[in-house]
Amino acid sequence: MTGAESSKLTKPLQVFLACATVVMVGYQALTTWTTLHNAMEHYTTHLGLVLIIVAIDWSVRCTLLYDGARLLRWLAIAAAVVASVGAACGYLYVYAGDLEISQPFIEDHEFIIGLMIIIPIIVLTWIVWGWVLASICALCAIYFWLGHLLPGAFAGPEFRNFEVMSYIAGMGGPRGLYKYIPLSADTIFLLIVYGGLLTGTRVIDMFAEFGKAIGRLLRGGVAYSAIVASSLIGMVTGQAVANIVLSGSMTIPTMKRRGFTGEQAGAIECLASNGSQFLPPVMGLGAFLMAVILGISYFEVVTAAILPAILYVGIVGVGLYAMIQASPSIPYDIEEVDWPRIRWILPSFVVSFGALIVLLYMHYSGGKAGFWGVALILATAFLRPRQYRPELRELLDGLVKGVVAATKLALILTAIGIAVQMLITTGLGIRLGRLMIETSGDSLAIGLVLGMIISLFIGMGLPTPAAYSLIAIVVIPSLIDLGMPPLPAHFFGFYFAVYSSLTPPVAVGVLTAVRISGAGFMSTAWECLRLGGVGLLLPFMFVAFPNILDFPNIEIETWIASVLMLLSSYMLGVALYGHFRGELSAGERLFLLIGPVAFLTYLVLRDPWIAVISPGAFALFVVYRRKKTPDWLRRPSELGSIQYSPDDI
Template sequence: MTDKPVHETLSEEEQQKILEKYDPESATRKVKGALGWIIFFGLLAFSIFQLYASITQSVPRQILLSIHLGFALSLIFLLFPARRKAGRKDRVAWYDVILAIISVGIGAYWPLMIETIVNRVGTLTTLDLTVGTLAVLLTLEATRRAVGLPITIIALLFMAYAYFGPSMPGFLAHRGLNFESLINTMFFTSQGILGTPLYVSATFIFLFLLFGAFLVKTGVGQYFNDLALSIAGRRIGGPAKVAIFSSALQGTISGSSVANVVTSGSFTIPMMKKLGYRKEFAGAVEAAASTGGQIMPPVMGAAAFLMVEFIGITYWEIAKAAAIPAILYFSGIWIMTHFEAKRAGLKGLSKEEMPDRKEVLGKIYLLLPILLIIILLMTGVSVMRAALWSIIGTIVVSAIRKSTRIGFKQMVEALVDGARTALSVAAATASAGIIVGVVTKTGLGLKLANGLVGLANEQLLLTLFFTMLTSIVLGMGSPTTANYVITSTIAAPAIILLGVPALSAHMFVFYFGIVADITPPVALAAFAASGVSGGEPIRTGVNASKLAIAAFIIPYMFVLSPELLMIDTTIPYLIWVVFTAFTGMIGIGAGIIGFWYRKLYWFERIIAVVAGLMLMYPEGMSDTIGLVLFAAMVATQIFTKNKGKYKLAES
């Protein structure tokens, strides 16, 4: 970058305050002294154990998950206070030390007792029942602290449903589980806490979080900003386009929409405001773009790794399927920021405000680890092996320059940071396992799927609409990982019952779970962006929802036309679908912003949106009508742009 500052970024302390306000994962203690060192070495040991288990693959599944859970619970109780607004954050309450010690015992129970547990085949002793009960209670409390109250309440409601089954009304009634059976399912089988969600956390997700932590140590986060500036900084409304490009890249190293907003937004939002974008619009651009980071291949949000296990396909197939929808999503935001900049008469950055292009291109090697992971996944290497090799590749690539080199100290810090990031994911997936266990044991998933289809009168579009609402509402109160687990076990089966491919159904609920981060009234990513921009939170969320309109349309598209996910398609048809969808996004973007070649009248905005929707609906007649309307709008815009009677529209 040039020596001349072009904007004022938030300090690390200011960023941390915003993160702690909107992101429970960041509200940790800053413990010093002997206990601080215990936490440090605990996090380091957590990462070393996970690397050992991944490299050797010699640790039995239940032992792996039990130790993973024990590490996560004990460290959460030491790092996360019982109340977020508790007094001093440099001390650990005595009861949290006790809870951490108990958590270590819970983590050690399966490794120490595995033979006797297996031989008893579901018969619990008093000690088993006590340990299992503590495991459930501590998992719920750790989730409340590290993730939030909503997902904890949802898990409790599911357990209550399992216990009070005979008292449930109508088709929801079932035989019910007594207390012992409930605890047995939750901790002593592979269907509860130690189930598939936690397994994905202990294998795929943990390694990719480590990969992200190592990438950060190379300085790739700042490089993303510099690269985005070089590519988009001088274009019309440049800073907004920088935000889009940078946030899409940041998504490869951040699994949190809020964290992405604060780290990337502290750089891009001040630039947008300086150029002339409204505060709410600047925050909305960053919120929408950062949220999209979770749907951007090759490294998507944690829920994408759960999809591997739930559907039974490779991660590469999921990443490949997500590519075109992600491109359309970011294209939609790009288009609308472009029209907004034209409407407001905003230009790009000056030459003096741009980074040195040669210097930026000289660091292009920092992207090689991301390229490596794409190649490995494409060639059929397992997700775990791909992540491990990419971590090694990151260390090797960093050595090219002294300024990016990862030394021993940075390696240790990356291991600690990766483990710290994994704590909330482990808690969320453990509680999600409770939900999966109840659904599996009671058959609730099929019951609710049938009920949802019945409510929609077996109409696909209506079923999709109800599923969308369910996913968004759940996403407002729980992280994407837990949201996906719930909706994939309850809502996705309803869509599949109507003949939709499993990948399309799961991607549908995955998308809307993510969109919840920018959908008012609870839009955490948008609220975090407003904390950076100084804008009004709800208004920022409304603007972000408008900018991310593609995310509300594209899921319907790939359900109605699975070819968009590259399912059973031909290249010519795929090109046509992408062309019409992209053209449709131009029409919708112009209609929403109210500007195209000139300012649009209200009836022109309606026509533009209708033309866009017709083009995005994957059907021959609809595409034809949409193209005709689109062409007519373009011709009218060009012809009347400088005509006198239309000058009023530009005032």
């Protein structure tokens, strides 16, 4: 098949994808308000549509990337996946009631039906999310079946074939691949579709105009607006890689045009998209997963995350300020701001997002909140003047982006359900936890360091929801056994699951960003460290000051520690970038490291005398630099006003 022939397939497949998208959104909207069938029939329908849409989306991408025999091979795989999923889900739908009654016993032919759904899930996981997650799912399924043959402590209990398939394929109940599907089907799907429509209704364009406005007041203002835009979209989509693709494709090129290097633009987008999973009031999939695992309300999780989220944004903000001050190539923005665009588009965002937040606050389901968010952003978009109204093609494109992002997250939930079910049913998760406790010698301090290392290792190459689900089984119970309260322990694990997408050697978030920015991988990862390095200490605040999760009842000691953390972050940023009212010497940069070191010591010892070291050292540094700075830099007004001509601009 030639390139011209492959391009002829793109349009029909895109139309097919758009039709499937509309059907999926219609089905989700309908089931939000009414019950069409019983729970397992509903989840089977949702699962089938998810897998088919993911396969069609991959087929569209294949026609753009490949031709010839390679394209035919991928299209054949996609067609086989669609056929297998359609047949298997059709059977599971028709016989859902019988399977529920007879579980865990299944007929011989139903073992084949189970394979017809599990194999496509692993194949699609490999295609979309990479070999790491797909390998984990496949190995967990194999261990479930053959783990009893292993020697020593890692030998698992022996299960009969029908038991293995019944548990992994979730036949008759919400187990295995069905374990977390209710989260997608009933809660987050329409929320993520809403996130896609933020691009389709030109809300991102509005934030670009805000960036120009900020840039006329502050150097590098476009970066601050990029953080806001990426954070708002990311807290809805709930997955760093998906958000970097969704918002970074616009924010990274914009920042590069405004004077940022590729490394700087990529790092800013990485930290904004990554941290958005930690930001209330939505927190993406993470908050819903944590609420389900802990057995508490979603609102309790979101409320607990308020102060940590403020600290995370503050850490990135002060790091960004230090970066901009050290980068003279980043100018003030001189472009005119399209204020009418802001005035007409802003109401769409405020009304829809405000309604979504209010409904979540009133304990409406995520599905209903997402429904009204989608409905209101579409309705208000059509009330704008013609020049600011999105075209139907833009809306459909935004809808497709949102649905594809939602189906890919649902695929994660399906795949990771297999691994989690194995860890629970075989008891392997408990055995791994005991090993961690024995290694730490019953010391919480050592357990925290081990927990951090293991969490970052588990998260390498995995999407955040998958990483957190595994950490919640392997690491977090051990921290609770060592004396850590459940909520801080889960926040500790979740934070490192989030941060693992930024840590080499894999760093999937950084890999995604550099594909857009064209910068180097390690240089972008290093830029991430310079921007938000102190953020790695934030999870340890949950241990030293567990009151940080008790918003609004925050104690004064916790507020003081929070301020010290922001100050230490700024001192680290200045030290790493080497600029504060001029270039810094090596000795001055080393002196500034007193801040983060003193803050780390304060977290361990909680001594109030140590708390004064960071502000004291910074005050001495500022006084020293003021004396060292030339008068003309301290009083630039004495140089007189600077006049610009049109030619200069």
